[in-house]
Amino acid sequence: MTLAWFVTLGTRALITPDEGRYASIALEMARSGDWVTPRLNGLLYFEKPPLQYWIGAIFFKLLGASEFAARLWPALSGLLTVLAVGFTGRRLWGPAAGLRALAVAASTTWIVANAHFLTLDAGLTLFLTLSMCALLLAEWGSGNAATRRSWIWAAWVAMALAVLSKGLVGIVIPGGTLLLVSLWRRDFGLWRRMHWLSGVVIFLAIAAPWFVLASLRNPDFAEFFFIHEHFARYLTQVHHREGAWWYYLPLLVGGLMPWTGALPWLWQRRTAKSPHARLTASDVLIAWALFVLVFFSASGSKLPSYILPMFPALALLIAHRLGTTRVAALRWHLALPVAAWLVVLVVSTRMASFATASTPSEVLAPMAWGMRIGALAFMVAGGLAWYWLGRNRTTAAVLALALGQLVGALSVLQAHNGFGQLKSAAPIAAVLRPLIAPDTPIFSVQSYDQTLPFYLGRSIVLVDYVDEFALGQRVEPDRSIPTIDAFLARWQALPQAAAYLGHDTWQILRDRGVPMRVVFEDARRVMVLRR
Known part of the structure; x- marks a missing residue:
């Protein structure tokens, strides 16, 4: 499984926007040696904390700038999440449950997909999963007082690292879950056992230094990071990523495959009346998943990956329930993922019908083959799972189904590369690099590909383009060009230059008689040189 998990990381081009953005920031940090102030394309960038940039920069220094090094931390994070889920399941409910938890997490579609993109x-x-698992092991892991305290401290460490990974959500999700489960079960014992004084000291010792340093070096940091990037992002639609209240429900159904059919099993009616049975590990897991879903559904800014932290909790719950579910029900469970992959198979035969002017059919053909291979792999695994269930070997059936889903998902991801080339500057850089000198100015006019600085290994001058660069351009206005006319004046004066353009902008400049020679063109963008 480990080999399969990592084998495709370096075989696909990075795509815009997220992969190019985070790879470029880490690469620039590795080359500049400034580990406090993140920069995107040479401009200040304070939307997120630096932990992933630090790790990415270290990988670039050790392994060189490559797609594999860029994606290595998300892939490691996904694998470590899977291992944490398996370890926790084993400690809470025994070896069989631990193995099932490992398999379920390793094959959950949304965990696999997010581990293989940057x-x-x-x-x-x-880190959120580690904090959740540490709390579960502290409360229900059968350790002594010292062991329990160590697990609670581990939860505080993990929360601090979660904050350094993506901001305040690293404490909002654990804190919100704690509040929700306490109100739901009317049991506030967890609050009294969190070792607040020592825990807060540990948390601040890890999380606070970077925020202090960033604020001291950059006067605009605190207001932008905490107000604009947290409160405004959540409470308003300023980032233009709104969605309906049910936005995440289809993502939950699809992202949990092939285990979506287990959702009705997750809620079990209680029979015990003992006070000691009031709060269980399953209660915390249910509260965690519900809080993540509701919290992000209420947000004014929605992206598909936001609900990823709920899936490890669901994987643990599913693994626990698999041990008590009847074989007949488990066999019926196979129907939903088999039907889903049959749909994938049918769609793969109709991929040409999805072609457009900006997405030609030749880039969709490899995806069709990847979908067919994935569907075939899962059908074989589904047959094996049916066979093992018929012999009451639930764990063997779970392992077969998990392996089939993992192979199928990775086949589809690998086949995405043909389409991904349309959202990557890798082919542009391959053409442009031999044609320019190291000091040739490169412009990005009224558009921007986040992967271009990474593949060219240098910053690009933005022209009449703002988007997420508003803060950086306000603080350092000389690093970009605000208007087309100012760009043209500079372009005309240069002996050699290159420019990245959308088709509409290219047509406008061509009609104005701007001297330029096309060196790369595809269905979505154009790269030109100063004649």
Whole structure:
């Protein structure tokens, strides 16, 4: 499984926006040696904390700038999340439950997908999962008082690292879950056992120094990071990522595959009347998953990966319930993922119908083959799972199903590379690099590909483009060009230059008689040189 988990990381081009953005920041940090102030394309960038940039920069220094090094931390985060879930399941409910938890987590579609693309959410989910698992092991891991205290301290450490990964959500999710489960079960014992004084000291010792240093070096940091990037992002639609209240429900259904059919099993009616049975590990897991879902559903800014932290909790719950669910019900459970992969198989035969002017059919053909291979792999695994269930070997069936889903998902991800090339500057850089000198100015006019600085290994001058660069351009206005006319004046004066353009901008400049020679063009963008 470990080999399969990592084998595709370096075989796909980085795509815009997230992969290019976070790879470029880490690469710039590695080259500049400034570990306090993140920069994106040479401009100040304070939307997120630096932990993933630090780790990415270290990997670039050790392994060189590559797609593999860029994606290594999300992949490691996903694998460590899976191992944490398996370890916790084993400690709470025994070896069989631990193995099932490992298999369920390793094959949950949304965990696999987010571990194989470069975003911040896999790292955040790792540390949130560690904090959740540490709390579960402290309360229900059968340790003595010293062991319990150590697990609670580990939870505080993990929360601090979650904050350094993506901000205040690193404490909001654990804190919100604690409040929710306490109100729901009317049991506030967890609050009294959190070792608040020593825990807060540990938390601040890890999380606070960077925030203090960043504020001292950059006067605009605190207001932008805490107000604009947290409160405004959550409470308003300033980032234009709104969605309906049910936005995450289809993502939950699809992202939990092939275990979506287990959702009805997760809620079990209580029969015990003992006060000691009032609060269980399952209660915490249910509260965790519900809080994540509701919290992000209420947000004014929504992205698909935001709910990733709920899936490890669901994997633990599913693994626990699998041990008590009848074989007949488990066999019926196979129907939903088999039907889903059959749909994938049918869609793969109709991929040409999805072609557009900006997405030609030739880039969709490899995806169709990847979908077919994935569907075949899962069908074989589904047959094996049916066979093992018929012999009451639930764990063997779970392992077969998990392996089939993992192979199928990775096949589809690998086949995405043809389409991904349309959202990557890798082919542009390959053409442009031999044609320019190291000091040739490169402009990005009215558009921007986040992967371009990474693949060219240098910053690009933005022209009439703001988006997430507003703060950086306000603080350092000389690093960009505000208007097309100012750009043209500079372009005309240069002996050699290159420019990245969208088709509409290219057409406008061509009609104005701007001297330029096309060196790269595809369905979505154009790269030109000063004649």
